[in-house]
Amino acid sequence: MLTKRIIACLDMDDGRVVKGVQFVNLRDAGDPAECAAAHARDGADEIVLLDITATSDNRRTMLDVVSRTARCLFIPFTVGGGIRELADAEAVFEAGADKIAINSAAVKDSTLIGKIAARFGSQAVVVAIDAKRVSGGLGGFEVFVAGGRTPTGRDAILWAREAAACGAGEIMLTSMDRDGTKAGFDCELTQLVADAVSIPVIASGGAGSARDFIEVFQSGRADAALAASIFHFGLENIGQLKLELRAANVPVRWPC
Amino acid sequence: MIGSSMRAPTIAIVDYGAGNLNSVKKAFDYLGADVVLTTQPEAVAAADKIVLPGVGHFSALGALDNTGLRDAVLQGASAGKPFLGICLGMQWLFEGSDEAPEFAGAGIFAGRCRPFPSSVKSPHVGWNSLAVREGSRLLRNVAPESFVYYTHSFQAPVVAATTAATEYGTQFSAVVEQENIFGVQFHPEKSWTVGLLMLKNFWEI
Numbered sequence: 001m002l003t004k005r006i007i008a009c010l011d012m013d014d015g016r017v018v019k020g021v022q023f024v025n026l027r028d029a030g031d032p033a034e035c036a037a038a039h040a041r042d043g044a045d046e047i048v049l050l051d052i053t054a055t056s057d058n059r060r061t062m063l064d065v066v067s068r069t070a071r072c073l074f075i076p077f078t079v080g081g082g083i084r085e086l087a088d089a090e091a092v093f094e095a096g097a098d099k100i101a102i103n104s105a106a107v108k109d110s111t112l113i114g115k116i117a118a119r120f121g122s123q124a125v126v127v128a129i130d131a132k133r134v135s136g137g138l139g140g141f142e143v144f145v146a147g148g149r150t151p152t153g154r155d156a157i158l159w160a161r162e163a164a165a166c167g168a169g170e171i172m173l174t175s176m177d178r179d180g181t182k183a184g185f186d187c188e189l190t191q192l193v194a195d196a197v198s199i200p201v202i203a204s205g206g207a208g209s210a211r212d213f214i215e216v217f218q219s220g221r222a223d224a225a226l227a228a229s230i231f232h233f234g235l236e237n238i239g240q241l242k243l244e245l246r247a248a249n250v251p252v253r254w255p256c
Numbered sequence: 257m258i259g260s261s262m263r264a265p266t267i268a269i270v271d272y273g274a275g276n277l278n279s280v281k282k283a284f285d286y287l288g289a290d291v292v293l294t295t296q297p298e299a300v301a302a303a304d305k306i307v308l309p310g311v312g313h314f315s316a317l318g319a320l321d322n323t324g325l326r327d328a329v330l331q332g333a334s335a336g337k338p339f340l341g342i343c344l345g346m347q348w349l350f351e352g353s354d355e356a357p358e359f360a361g362a363g364i365f366a367g368r369c370r371p372f373p374s375s376v377k378s379p380h381v382g383w384n385s386l387a388v389r390e391g392s393r394l395l396r397n398v399a400p401e402s403f404v405y406y407t408h409s410f411q412a413p414v415v416a417a418t419t420a421a422t423e424y425g426t427q428f429s430a431v432v433e434q435e436n437i438f439g440v441q442f443h444p445e446k447s448w449t450v451g452l453l454m455l456k457n458f459w460e461i
Contacts (some may be wrong), residue, residue, distance in 0.1 A: 002384045002424055003403065040448065045383055074283060076405060076446050093276040098446060120276055121312030123379060123407040169407070170381065200381045223382065253383040253403040256448075 003251045004217045005224035006238055007046040007202060008039035008231050012081070013053050015065055017232065029232040033069040039231060040075050043238040043256035047073060048101065048172070048226060051081030052147055063095045070096025078126055080172075089116045093124070101172055103128040104145035107152055107159070110166045117167035125170075126202075127163040131156035131189060132176040141189055148176050156189070157196050164197040171201045172226065178206025180229060185212055190220035202226050210236070210244035217250045267291040267459065268303030270345075272325055274316030280309045280342065283445035283452060289459045297328035305458070306332050310344025314369070314410065315356035317348050330362060338436050338461045340394075346439030347412055349432065355410050364437055367413040376425035379409040384422050384442075386430050392419035394431060394438050396457050402450045404430070404442035412441060436461075 010017045010032050017029040029035065036047045049069060051062060066079050079092050080101025089100045100120075106113050106127050117125045130148050131141040141156035160171050173193050175186035183206050190203040200223035203216045207227035216222045230236045242252045267284055271277055271293050284291040284307075292299060300306060306329055310316065320326040333339045341349050352361045353369035361369075372378045383403040388395050404422075411428035414421050420431035422441070432439045438458060444451030 002380065002382050005382050070279075071282065072286065074286070074446060074452055075448050076407075094278070096278060096282065098276070098279060121274075123311060123381065124276065169379065198377050199379070200377065223377075256403075 001251050003045075003253045004222070004245070005045040005202075006043070006213070006241065006252070007048055007224050007226040008036075008044040008238070009048040009050060009204070009226045009228040010035050011050050011052045011228055012062070012065065013051075015062055018052070029229075032065050033071075035232065036069045036073055036077070039238065040073060042231075043242055043253075044075065044231075045253055045256070046076045046078065046224070048078040048080070050101065051079075053081075063091055066092060066095040066097055080126070080128055085112065086115050086119065089120070093120060099124045099126050099169070101126040101128045103130065106163060106166075107143060107145050107154070110162060113163060113166040113168050117169070122167050122169040125168050126172050127160075127168040127170075128172040128174065129156055129160060129163070129193075130174045130176050133189075139192075141192070144176060148179075157192050160193045160201075161196050164199050168199060170199055170223075171197060173201055173203060175205035179204070181206055182208025182230065184208060185216035185220060185222070185225065187216055187220035190216055190222050194221040194223070200224060210241050213241060213245060214248045214250055217245070218248075264290045265304035265459075266302070267305045267307055268300045269293045269307045269309060270300055270320075270325055270329060271295045272316070272319040272323060274310060274312055274319060274344075276311070277309050279443075279445045280307060283455055284459065287452065287456050287459060295323070295325075297324040300325060300328040300332060303332070303337070305338045305340070305461075307340045307342065307458075308345030308348065309342040310348070311407075312344065313355060314344060314347065314353040315359055317344060317361075318356070318359050320348075321359075333362075333364075333437060336436050338458060339438065340458050341439040342445075343408060343441060343443060346429075346432065346441050347410060349437065349439045350412050353410050364434070365412075365415050365417055365432055365439075367415060369410040369412050371410055373425040379407060380411070380424045381407045383447075384424060386420040386422060388420045388431075389418070392431065392433060393461060394433055394440070394454055394457050395420060398450060398453055404440075404444070404447040404450060406442045408441060
């Protein structure tokens with residue numbers, strides 16, 4: 001049976017793993033390669049490394065960190081942040097990533113999705129969407145870019161559908177309202193996107209307890225759920241989390 | 257003869273220009289295998305074992321035909337060299353795929369690769385379990401219901417050579433093996449310790 005994936009996310013700033021609350025107030029949590037290896041041993045199904053300040057600071061993803069992290073990591077490894085063109089993606093794959101995540105650059109030019117997919121396959125292209133609740137039009141959720149700093153005026157559900165049509169292999173969907181709050185995933189947002197596309201949806205933002213993961217898999221219909229801070233600071237062990245998911249009849253990779 | 261038998265066996269990973277093959281090499285490097293990533297038919301011919309990886313679209317395999325790599329791979333396989341096809345490389349062992357009907361597979365196993373039924377999301381992405389048949393050499397010491405990492409949109413039928421199957425909308429071939437020919441639909445290089453064990457088994461065959 002296909003299992004629900006638990007993805008550990010490493011938000012990186014200047015070569016170190018950090019975690020903020022609602023995209024600001026960064027706290028140091030360690031070396032990316034060490035954190036990735038520890039999460040893999042702990043039972044993470046996948047690792048995502050995001051160079052969170054790459055776009056805003058106008059610099060390239062730190063390829064040496066990617067390479068060092070990838071060397072002994074034998075589970076899927078996604079890298080995002082600062083990928084603006086095909087050449088950037090090529091460099092990140094060359095350094096050892098299995099998938100790349102693109103966000104701002106894909107919103108700016110959706111043909112980038114197809115260009116990377118044509119060269120590396122759709123399975124290697126994750127489109128990351130940062131969405132925020134808005135009142136009034138836009139179907140309730142607006143896309144933000146540049147690390148959550150810039151509103152785009154675009155509807156998140158429509159953008160997810162367009163990204164999938166352009167050749168994205170997965171959607172990584174972050175609720176900016178929940179990010180870092182530990183108040184639970186945004187199940188409504190997740191379900192709207194999961195129902196709108198036929199590709200897997202990774203829910204992100206707000207993980208605080210095992211209950212949150214159970215809800216986003218069951219009512220949010222997420223294929224995978226991603227968390228950062230709760231794993232880094234030892235507030236939840238991934239093995240323990242998987243035991244609780246199993247008890248709630250959520251299929252997970254076990255033993256891991 | 258003595259010299260060649262004392263030499264550590266080399267593994268050639270066939271690079272036909274499709275996608276990113278570094279992770280397969282990295283896994284063999286980690287195990288300590290003597291492994292080369294090559295675009296050259298001569299290097300494939302010189303190797304003791306052949307790995308045909310692959311991600312993406314079945315049509316990418318067309319590059320094998322144009323570069324002389326197809327002949328080098330088939331000659332090596334028919335000479336009895338251990339061969340491992342991964343993902344698209346495994347699908348290539350069948351007659352062909354509905355994904356790119358104009359390209360012929362190797363036809364070592366009967367049947368064609370088809371899309372998943374519409375009852376399930378496609379692509380099939382994530383960790384799914386194996387139903388392992390006894391006697392598999394590739395899966396030696398692998399627990400019978402182990403989880404492995406998949407990412408693919410087309411699937412190969414269950415055939416007599418299937419030594420492990422996976423269920424996703426339908427039963428499909430997860431592992432095929434026949435004498436020196438092996439194929440896996442999932443990515444052993446991304447399947448944690450279970451996958452590394454399979455690559456080690458292949459290396460030691």
